[in-house]
Amino acid sequence: MKRFLLWAGVVIGASTIGVLLFLIFSTCVFGNHVYALATCTEPETCERCGETRGEPLGHVYTEATCTEPSVCLRCGEHHADALGHEWLPVTCTEPEICARCGTTQGEPLGHKMTDATYQAPATCTRCGHTEGEPLTPALAEYTINELTVGEPVPYTTASIADHAVDVTGTAEITDYRVIDGDEIFPAREGYEWHVATIRLVFSGEDAQQNGAQSAYTFGDYYILDDSISGHADENGMRTFAADWYGMRVKCWQKTGETVENDWYGQELRFTWEEGVLVPKGYDGVLLILFNFRQAEDATRLYLPASDVLDEEALVFRMK
Numbered sequence: 001m002k003r004f005l006l007w008a009g010v011v012i013g014a015s016t017i018g019v020l021l022f023l024i025f026s027t028c029v030f031g032n033h034v035y036a037l038a039t040c041t042e043p044e045t046c047e048r049c050g051e052t053r054g055e056p057l058g059h060v061y062t063e064a065t066c067t068e069p070s071v072c073l074r075c076g077e078h079h080a081d082a083l084g085h086e087w088l089p090v091t092c093t094e095p096e097i098c099a100r101c102g103t104t105q106g107e108p109l110g111h112k113m114t115d116a117t118y119q120a121p122a123t124c125t126r127c128g129h130t131e132g133e134p135l136t137p138a139l140a141e142y143t144i145n146e147l148t149v150g151e152p153v154p155y156t157t158a159s160i161a162d163h164a165v166d167v168t169g170t171a172e173i174t175d176y177r178v179i180d181g182d183e184i185f186p187a188r189e190g191y192e193w194h195v196a197t198i199r200l201v202f203s204g205e206d207a208q209q210n211g212a213q214s215a216y217t218f219g220d221y222y223i224l225d226d227s228i229s230g231h232a233d234e235n236g237m238r239t240f241a242a243d244w245y246g247m248r249v250k251c252w253q254k255t256g257e258t259v260e261n262d263w264y265g266q267e268l269r270f271t272w273e274e275g276v277l278v279p280k281g282y283d284g285v286l287l288i289l290f291n292f293r294q295a296e297d298a299t300r301l302y303l304p305a306s307d308v309l310d311e312e313a314l315v316f317r318m319k
């Protein structure tokens with residue numbers, strides 16, 4: 001009996017150990033979970049019983065670029081598509097370029113150059129880039145006697161009584177203004193009037209004996225235009241041409257009010273207004289005072305500018 005009890009004890013003990021071992025190694029009843037590593041989306045999870053611990057790791061996304069999508073560094077999950085390039089428009093000097101990554105495609109357009117004019121150098125119509133200088137004005141190398149507003153200078157012209165006799169007085173531009181128009185000088189869209197007041201004064205014996213006759217015409221600083229018409233239309237307007245940004249444009253001249261045209265004591269005075277109607281901002285018109293004898297010989301006033309421009313002529317640039 002004693003022996004039996006002993007064996008029974010051994011068997012029970014062994015079974016207990018077996019059960020314990022089974023419980024330890026095959027189940028989680030003692031809290032001995034066998035955790036698999038956490039992933040992006042799953043926490044640590046017991047392989048045996050499914051018990052979890054902690055939190056999922058969460059995805060670690062890469063930054064999407066123009067060409068690469070955003071993906072999880074750990075698990076490769078697709079998060080967002082590639083952004084695609086953000087193309088800036090092609091320009092004269094740069095091809096299409098991605099604002100984000102600087103990748104380029106295609107070729108620059110190249111400049112679209114105009115010809116140089118008297119007012120502007122060769123200029124790209126797209127971007128404004130310029131090359132070189134404006135054209136050289138026809139009169140750039142000319143020696144001209146330029147009149148300045150408010151400064152009288154000697155002026156020699158033929159006398160009335162005898163065109164062979166010269167008389168010398170003074171010529172002065174007493175006033176110069178730019179206006180849209182008024183009752184004498186009619187306004188015109190896109191144009192402006194440049195109006196000069198001219199004052200000629202003759203005194204001394206020659207003038208008193210013979211009088212004096214003025215002569216003037218108009219020219220152009222850039223193209224030395226000779227087109228001024230000898231005849232005015234019914235409104236007193238004469239046409240001539242200017243060269244404005246490469247375009248030959250029509251301009252007009254009109255003689256305005258006469259302020260003085262007589263003897264004042266010992267002085268023979270002529271004061272009057274001359275206006276030219278030119279594109280807004282045009283600065284090339286020349287008012288040219290010359291010796292009347294030249295006009296008399298030509299039997300025509302408003303002579304071509306190139307016929308009268310010499311060292312004697314007085315020139316006022318209406319700019």
Ligand SMILES: [Zn+2]
Binds near residue numbers: 034046049050051
């Ligand atoms: Zn478990």
Ligand SMILES: [Zn+2]
Binds near residue numbers: 077
């Ligand atoms: Zn992930």
Ligand SMILES: [Zn+2]
Binds near residue numbers: 066085
């Ligand atoms: Zn890009």
Ligand SMILES: [Zn+2]
Binds near residue numbers: 112124125126127128
């Ligand atoms: Zn350009």
